[in-house]
Amino acid sequence: xxxxxxxxxxxxxxxxxxxxxxxxxxxxxxxxxxxxxxxxxxxxxxxxxxxxxxxxxxxxxxxxxxxxxxxxxxxxxxxxxxxxxxxxxxxxxxxxxxxxxxxxxxxxxxxxxxxxxxxxxxxxxxxxxxxxxxxxxxxxxxxxxxxxxxxxxxxxxxxxxxxxxxxxxxxxxxxxxxxxxxxxxxxxxxxxxxxxxxxxxxxxxxxxxxxxxxxxxxxxxxxxxxxxxxxxxxxxxxxxxxxxxxxxxxxxxxxxxxxxxxxxxxxxxxxxxxxxxxxxxxxxxxxxxxxxxxxxxxxxxxxxxxxxxxxxxxxxxxxxxxxxxxxxxxxxxxxxx
Amino acid sequence: xxxxxxxxxxxxxxxxxxxxxxxxxxxxxxxxxxxxxxxxxxxxxxxxxxxxxxxxxxxxxxxxxxxxxxxxxxxxxxxxxxxxxxxxxxxxxxxxxxxxxxxxxxxxxxxxxxxxxxxxxxxxxxxxxxxxxxxxxxxxxxxxxxxxxxxxxxxxxxxxxxxxxxxxxxxxxxxxxxxxxxxxxxxxxxxxxxxxxxxxxxxxxxxxxxxxxxxxxxxxxxxxxxxxxxxxxxxxxxxxxxxxxxxxxxxxxxxxxxxxxxxxxxxxxxxxxxxxxxxxxxxxxxxxxxxxxxxxxxxxxxxxxxxxxxxxxxxxxxxxxxxxxxxxxxxxxxxxxxxxxxxxxxxxxxxxxxxxxxxxxxxxxxxxxxxxxxxxxxxxxxxxxxxxxxxxxxxxxxxxxxxxxxxxxxxxxxxxxxxxxxxxxxxxxxxxxxxxxxxxxxxxxxxxxxxxxxxxxxxxxxxxxxxxxxxxxxxxxxxxxxxxxxxxxxxxxxxxxxxxxxxxxxxxxxxxxxxxxxxxxxxxxxxxxxxxxxxxxxxxxxxxxxxxxxxxxxxxxxxxxxxxxxxxxxxxxxxxxxxxxxxxxx
Numbered sequence: 001x002x003x004x005x006x007x008x009x010x011x012x013x014x015x016x017x018x019x020x021x022x023x024x025x026x027x028x029x030x031x032x033x034x035x036x037x038x039x040x041x042x043x044x045x046x047x048x049x050x051x052x053x054x055x056x057x058x059x060x061x062x063x064x065x066x067x068x069x070x071x072x073x074x075x076x077x078x079x080x081x082x083x084x085x086x087x088x089x090x091x092x093x094x095x096x097x098x099x100x101x102x103x104x105x106x107x108x109x110x111x112x113x114x115x116x117x118x119x120x121x122x123x124x125x126x127x128x129x130x131x132x133x134x135x136x137x138x139x140x141x142x143x144x145x146x147x148x149x150x151x152x153x154x155x156x157x158x159x160x161x162x163x164x165x166x167x168x169x170x171x172x173x174x175x176x177x178x179x180x181x182x183x184x185x186x187x188x189x190x191x192x193x194x195x196x197x198x199x200x201x202x203x204x205x206x207x208x209x210x211x212x213x214x215x216x217x218x219x220x221x222x223x224x225x226x227x228x229x230x231x232x233x234x235x236x237x238x239x240x241x242x243x244x245x246x247x248x249x250x251x252x253x254x255x256x257x258x259x260x261x262x263x264x265x266x267x268x269x270x271x272x273x274x275x276x277x278x279x280x281x282x283x284x285x286x287x288x289x290x291x292x293x294x295x296x297x298x299x300x301x302x303x304x305x306x307x308x309x310x311x312x313x314x315x316x317x318x319x320x321x322x323x324x325x326x327x328x329x330x331x332x333x334x335x336x337x
Numbered sequence: 338x339x340x341x342x343x344x345x346x347x348x349x350x351x352x353x354x355x356x357x358x359x360x361x362x363x364x365x366x367x368x369x370x371x372x373x374x375x376x377x378x379x380x381x382x383x384x385x386x387x388x389x390x391x392x393x394x395x396x397x398x399x400x401x402x403x404x405x406x407x408x409x410x411x412x413x414x415x416x417x418x419x420x421x422x423x424x425x426x427x428x429x430x431x432x433x434x435x436x437x438x439x440x441x442x443x444x445x446x447x448x449x450x451x452x453x454x455x456x457x458x459x460x461x462x463x464x465x466x467x468x469x470x471x472x473x474x475x476x477x478x479x480x481x482x483x484x485x486x487x488x489x490x491x492x493x494x495x496x497x498x499x500x501x502x503x504x505x506x507x508x509x510x511x512x513x514x515x516x517x518x519x520x521x522x523x524x525x526x527x528x529x530x531x532x533x534x535x536x537x538x539x540x541x542x543x544x545x546x547x548x549x550x551x552x553x554x555x556x557x558x559x560x561x562x563x564x565x566x567x568x569x570x571x572x573x574x575x576x577x578x579x580x581x582x583x584x585x586x587x588x589x590x591x592x593x594x595x596x597x598x599x600x601x602x603x604x605x606x607x608x609x610x611x612x613x614x615x616x617x618x619x620x621x622x623x624x625x626x627x628x629x630x631x632x633x634x635x636x637x638x639x640x641x642x643x644x645x646x647x648x649x650x651x652x653x654x655x656x657x658x659x660x661x662x663x664x665x666x667x668x669x670x671x672x673x674x675x676x677x678x679x680x681x682x683x684x685x686x687x688x689x690x691x692x693x694x695x696x697x698x699x700x701x702x703x704x705x706x707x708x709x710x711x712x713x714x715x716x717x718x719x720x721x722x723x724x725x726x727x728x729x730x731x732x733x734x735x736x737x738x739x740x741x742x743x744x745x746x747x748x749x750x751x752x753x754x755x756x757x758x759x760x761x762x763x764x765x766x767x768x769x770x771x772x773x774x775x776x777x778x779x780x781x782x783x784x785x786x787x788x789x790x791x792x793x794x795x796x797x798x799x800x801x802x803x804x805x806x807x808x809x810x811x812x813x814x815x816x817x818x819x820x821x822x823x824x825x826x827x828x829x830x831x832x833x834x835x836x837x838x839x840x841x842x843x844x845x846x847x848x849x850x851x852x853x854x855x856x857x858x859x860x861x862x863x864x865x866x867x868x869x870x871x872x873x874x875x876x877x878x879x880x881x882x883x884x885x886x887x888x889x890x891x892x893x894x895x896x897x898x899x900x901x902x903x904x905x906x907x908x909x910x911x912x913x914x915x916x917x918x919x920x921x922x923x
Contacts, residue, residue: 036798043797043843047406047414047497049831052839054492054500061493088494088516088565105404105585106566112586174622179629186631187622188400188615285618287587295586295617300793 008324012317019313020306024072027302038064044300045103061086062103075100075306099310100303102296109307112292117311119190120288123280124273126204127211132266135216139223140255143231154220161217170210170283177206188285207284211277215269219262226258233257263323271319274312377657382899382906382915384437388923390904395922396611397903399636400627402620404586409569410553411488412495416819417638419553420912424591424612425574426556427602429463429482429535430547432822432911434604434918440909441720441823443547444604447482447557447575452550458542458865463550465533470596471559472574479529481557487515487523489554494566499821501549507538516565542863544870548822577607589614608905608921621645624898628655633900633922638914640895646706649898658899661705664913665718665828666819666893668701668708668766670758670774671847672886675803676812679756683748685885688813689728691741693777697890700769707766708891710734715878716892718910719820719828721871727882741781753782758813759800762789767815770890774813785813802842814847819893823911825861825874833881834858848886 031041042059043050050058063071077083078098085092085101085108094101099109138158142151177184184206191199230236231254239249278290285291289308296304374387381387407413410426423431423446431446433439445451447469452461469477489495490503491514506526512518528536537546549555562573570583578591591612599607614636618626624645626632635641641649649655678684694710701707712726730736745751758774760767768789775785788811790799799805800814820828831837835850854877861873881887897915899906902923909916 036794037841039841040794040797040802040843044793045496046492047412047499049500049837049845050496050843051492051500051503052841052843054496055841055843057493058496061496087567088488088491088514089563089567090565092567104406106569107585171621175625179625179631186626186629188618188626282619283622285615285622287617291617292586 005321005325008321012314012321015317016310016313020076020310021072023306023309024068024075027300027305028071029068032068075303099307102301102304104299104301104304109303112304113289113307113311116287116289116292117274118192119286120274120277120281120290122190122193122200122204123207123211123277123286123288124270126201126208127215127277128266128270128273130208130212131215131219134212135219136223136255136262138216138220139225140227140250142220142224143227144250146228151224155224158217158220161213162221164214166210166214166279167283169213170207170280173206173210174284187283190286207280207286210284211280219265222262222265223258226261227254230254230257260327263326267319267323267326268316271316274315274319377654377899379656380660381657382436382660382897383662383908385907386436386919387899387906388904390921390923391606391608392904392921392923393608393610395609395902396613397609397634397920397922398613398615398632398900399634399917400615400618400623400632401636402618402623403637404616406497407495407569408572408580408583408589409495410556410572411485411558411568412498413553414497414499415637416912417636417914420638420909420914420917421636422553422556423576423605423918424578425572425576425580425594426553427469427477427575428551428553428555429465430551430555431604432551432909434909434916436907436909436916438910440907440911440916441718443551446551446602446604447477447555448550452537452547454544454546454865456542458544458546458863459539461537461539461546461550463535463537465535466601467533468598468601469575470598471557472579472594472596473562474596475559476532477557477575478532479535480532481559482535482555483523483527483529484515484560484563485556485558486527486554488558488563488565490514491516493517498554499552501552502554505539505541505543505546505549507540515560515563541859542865544861544863544865544867545824545826548824548827551822577602577605578612587616589616605918606905606921627898627900630901633903634915634917634920635897636917638895638897638912640706640897643702643706646702646896649896650705655898658901660897660899660908660915661894662897662908662910662913663709663716663718664819664893664895665716665823665910666817666913667711667714667716668770668815668817668890668893669711669714670770670888670890671800671814671816671849672888673806673812673814673848674850674886675807676756676810678748678750678754679812681748682885683744684750684754686728687741687744687748687750687781687783688778689885689888690730690737690744691778691781691783692730692888693736693773694730694734694890696735696773696777697770700773701766701891701893704894706894706896708893711889711892713878714833714881714887714889715825715828715874716820718913719823719825719874720867721825721874723875723878725879725882727879728885736777736780738780745781745783750782753784755784755786756812757786757788757810758815759788759790759795759811760815761792761795763792764815770815796845797842800847801844803838803840805842806847813888816845816847817893818845819913825871825877826858829874829877830858832887833877849881849884851881851884851886854880 038059039055041064042055046054046058080096082096082098083094085094094108097110101108138154142154145151174187178186185203189203191203193200239253278294281288281291293308374385405418410422427447429448430443433442433444448463449466452463454461465479486502489498508526526538574594577594577597579594581592582590620642621644623635624641649659672679672685674680698707698710715722758771760771771787778785818832832846833849833854835855837846838844857877861870864870904921904923905919
């Protein structure tokens, strides 16, 4: 098991390196192939009507005159040993891991990412708990009551859930529940958990439910399909024939087998969400990683883009590793090695 | 008998109640005939104060769909940021917080009075009020203003702000800002003979220097506490409010500055106790939050989103909370002289005659959210504006096809020709404009090929890049410009002076290369008489239009919505949005 974990982590490092090279190339190299010069790149980061001298100074400050591999090497070096930042009136140390300074806000990227991660974590964890509970339980009940009114309604609602995009359900939910009925918080409100847990939960309730509605629909359908197949197996009939309580048959024998593919999907979904629930954060104006990424891309704020891409990739890799480890727990037949 | 009496009484009561409700209360009035201006009505905050009050207290909530470029007044270049900065920073002068034309007037803020020119307009002197303090209790002196202006010229540290002071001040050779040229004598540019006097020395005469003195860059910065690019994280206030919390990219809050003294500030009322600003909020959500009462102001001040437009205009109650100001902004199309056959003036005139102005206006969103049809470069809000129309487009404003064909004949292209037009691909209105022009010009045989370019590189690499234009034969480009301040220089200098055009790209002036206009601009700069100066700007407007290198589209308008519970709401013409300095909470 230990050797397996070490190998997977080593592979993760290689993967992250590859992701960083590709991302850097996309944002720093491709524009040059399209004819961009250091000056034309720098015009994005100056005020309107900036003089040629200002553009040149900005290109120098941002390192655009250096070859792209040198710029990449400087960025990688800062991750491991830190760097210095000249803010005009002085020089500031950016300790490792230093993912650089935003071209636009002049803030260090790493503290920003950590700060934003707590918001995205809050959103992802809360929503994932809700969708897992709702989706799996609905799927189990639907499977056990196949063909009933409950089954048909549940699957109908879940079809609506997967069909409607989050920016639609989110905006409609806000207008209905926040601005008309006034029972949930308006968009853009976020309170850290450590500041006030009750307000934290209240502010996130609508985004949680809206996001969970989207995901639980898929989980309900997946669970139902899995349970229908599993409950028809011979060993289930054997368990029932042995007189085991129905709840034990369903949960310990039926659901446990069904959980494997659900776990796979769950790991991927949570990993992707942790990388940034872009649409949800944008719709509800939550200052999380996803919104951070979109705003950075729109503003061409390259250090932020690099930082969030690396961060998100790391989350997905770690989430997948955890899922693989959990396989061994859920299914004793799985041997990691 | 009794029943008839009862009916009569009931009728009389109903009539009386109806008359009473028509006289005031909450009934929206779309004709805006309310005298005390407290009844919601369309355009109730245009030219007058809506809901006037001197009540202090409360919190004003603002939201921004984006972020400031910087809270540091030394390097911010957004109109809304300049409007808002007057809450926490005092420049030498400011635009008067008043409705109507008075909002375009300059008034002394940190200075006791307007600038006093001497040496033919090359020297400007201001006296600074006594007793003004920073939030930490330190007294503001002329040296703090000098430091503020000088640091703003350091474009390595502050690349975002306006560059007027570098352009005009007589800075010593080799000066690289106060951080890298510490100790260098800069009296050739700015002198501070005493703590309350500051003298600016310019390279050339500039009659409109007072407009530079109102820039946020003149707000004082104490050199001992200046942290360069990090100063934006804690800007030391001289205004009635100071920053309590700054979470970059998320939110700001301002609270009362205990060191602000009303006795030194005849302009500000400082009514609310607090301002809360949320950043990077979904733009459509901001509209919903204003309409529902959760937020008072969309701080960007550019108007409601397209999704809310129909809702606001279609609902009488919501429309009664809206204002529709015309802005000092022109949406237009540049016609370059560097791509044949547009090097021939008659071919350019053909475009101006053939253009469908109504189509242009419709492409931009119609008369409410698009703007008014433009026939000049300077919008009506710019002092000195003169109305003229050198290329009449017919009674229906759809273009004069006959005159266009005559012009084509004169330029040797009686059957028309092919040309390429660029526009910013992310802007649906510009795409619609290009398509409208394509259809309009096709009537006279000019076949336009349309090309969309990314807006981030539009001026640096594409439409604003002369070699690219020439190489790819792009003759027309959509464009737009808003004045840095409402005067001829603030509006025209960056789009009609050929000397701002760079071969490396990046200039907003894509097409105007008229040496005579450059001379007229210099003449206007040096003119210290306001009326004469304004007359020159009007002449420049006409001269550029004579060369047919700009096709004016619309004078931009926006649709703003007043937040519930706000007092003293009015559109300040200088900023084209609600005046943030005057607002209070009911």
